[in-house]
Amino acid sequence: MHLEERQFEDLPESLSPTTTTRRSSQDDERPTTRPSSRTSVIAAQPTLTDTALPSPFDTNLGNNFTSPACPAFFNDFLKNSTFKSCLPISVLLRNSNSFFIATKNLVTITRTLDASCNADFRVCSALMEELGAKITDDAFCGSDFERENPMVIQAYEGFLAYQPLYQAACTRDVSGSYCFATAITNRSSISDSYPYYLPVGVAWPGGARPSCNECLKGIMRVFSDFASNKTQLIHETYQPAAQQMNIACGPEFINTTIPVKQNGSSDLHVSSSSLVTFVALLVTVFTLLL
Incomplete structure (x- = not known):
C-alpha cells in the first residue's frame, strides 16, 4: 500500500483529498522480493518544516484537461501572491496533501489556521468570487467544468465555499482553541x-x-x-x-x-415540522367552519 493511501484510509472516500499517483517506469523493473520476517520496514511519515504552510493542488496537475488554457489558469492562480496569502481552507480541504499532513499535528494545523484567519477576508472573498467566475468561463476551464473534470469541480466548489468555511474554520472554543483544529486532530x-x-x-x-x-x-x-x-x-x-x-x-x-429572505424582507424560517403544524391548523379551522 502506498504511503498516500495509508494517510487517507481513515476518511470516507468522498472526504479524502484528491491525489494523483504517478508510476515510474522503473517500478516494473524492480524485483518483487519479500522482506524476511526479521526485517522491520518503517515508512517515514512526511512532515512540514517549521515555516512551511500547506498549498492546494500540490501533487501533479496531470494532463486530464480538454484545453491548455485550464492548467494554465490553475498555475496562474496558484502562483498568485494574494491567493497564497489567503490560504483558503475551502480549497485546501480536499485538494492538498500538505494540508492533510498538517492536520495530523495540533501545532501545525493551528499555525495554518492562524495564517488563514489573519488574511484579509474582504480581499480574499473578492478574489475567490473572481476565480469562481473565471473557472467556469470557456476562456479558461469552461469546457472541463461542463465535462465535470473532478479537479476543476473541486476547485470551483472551494472558491464558492470560501466565506462559510473561513468563518467556521476560524471559530474558537471558550479556551481560545480553533474548533476546526480540535475536530480534525481528534482521531478517536x-x-x-x-x-x-x-x-x-x-x-x-x-x-x-x-x-x-x-x-x-x-x-x-x-x-x-x-x-x-x-x-x-x-x-x-x-x-x-x-x-x-x-x-x-x-x-x-x-x-x-433554513432562513429564507424574500425581496429584502425579514427572515422567514421554514421547516418540515412548521409546515405540518400549519397544515394541521388549517384543517382544524376548516373543520370548525363546517
Missing part, C-alpha cells in the same frame, strides 16, 4: 471533522455521530446563515446534516430550519 472521533465538508457539497455520511459540543453548535449556526443562499452548496447539505446531528445530540441541539 473522526466524525467531528465531517461538518466542515458540508460547504463544499459533501453530504453528511450516513450513521456519522459527531461530538455534541458547543463547537458543533457554533459552526452549524454559521452554516445556517449561508444555507439561505441557494447559490451556496451548503443550501443542499445543511438541513439533512442538521437532522442527523439531532438524532445523535437531541431534537433541539441544532436548528434545522
Whole structure:
C-alpha cells in the first residue's frame, strides 16, 4: 500500500483529498522480493518544516484537461501572491496533501489556521468570487467544468465555499482553541471533522455521530446563515446534516430550519415540522367552519 493511501484510509472516500499517483517506469523493473520476517520496514511519515504552510493542488496537475488554457489558469492562480496569502481552507480541504499532513499535528494545523484567519477576508472573498467566475468561463476551464473534470469541480466548489468555511474554520472554543483544529486532530472521533465538508457539497455520511459540543453548535449556526443562499452548496447539505446531528445530540441541539429572505424582507424560517403544524391548523379551522 502506498504511503498516500495509508494517510487517507481513515476518511470516507468522498472526504479524502484528491491525489494523483504517478508510476515510474522503473517500478516494473524492480524485483518483487519479500522482506524476511526479521526485517522491520518503517515508512517515514512526511512532515512540514517549521515555516512551511500547506498549498492546494500540490501533487501533479496531470494532463486530464480538454484545453491548455485550464492548467494554465490553475498555475496562474496558484502562483498568485494574494491567493497564497489567503490560504483558503475551502480549497485546501480536499485538494492538498500538505494540508492533510498538517492536520495530523495540533501545532501545525493551528499555525495554518492562524495564517488563514489573519488574511484579509474582504480581499480574499473578492478574489475567490473572481476565480469562481473565471473557472467556469470557456476562456479558461469552461469546457472541463461542463465535462465535470473532478479537479476543476473541486476547485470551483472551494472558491464558492470560501466565506462559510473561513468563518467556521476560524471559530474558537471558550479556551481560545480553533474548533476546526480540535475536530480534525481528534482521531478517536473522526466524525467531528465531517461538518466542515458540508460547504463544499459533501453530504453528511450516513450513521456519522459527531461530538455534541458547543463547537458543533457554533459552526452549524454559521452554516445556517449561508444555507439561505441557494447559490451556496451548503443550501443542499445543511438541513439533512442538521437532522442527523439531532438524532445523535437531541431534537433541539441544532436548528434545522433554513432562513429564507424574500425581496429584502425579514427572515422567514421554514421547516418540515412548521409546515405540518400549519397544515394541521388549517384543517382544524376548516373543520370548525363546517
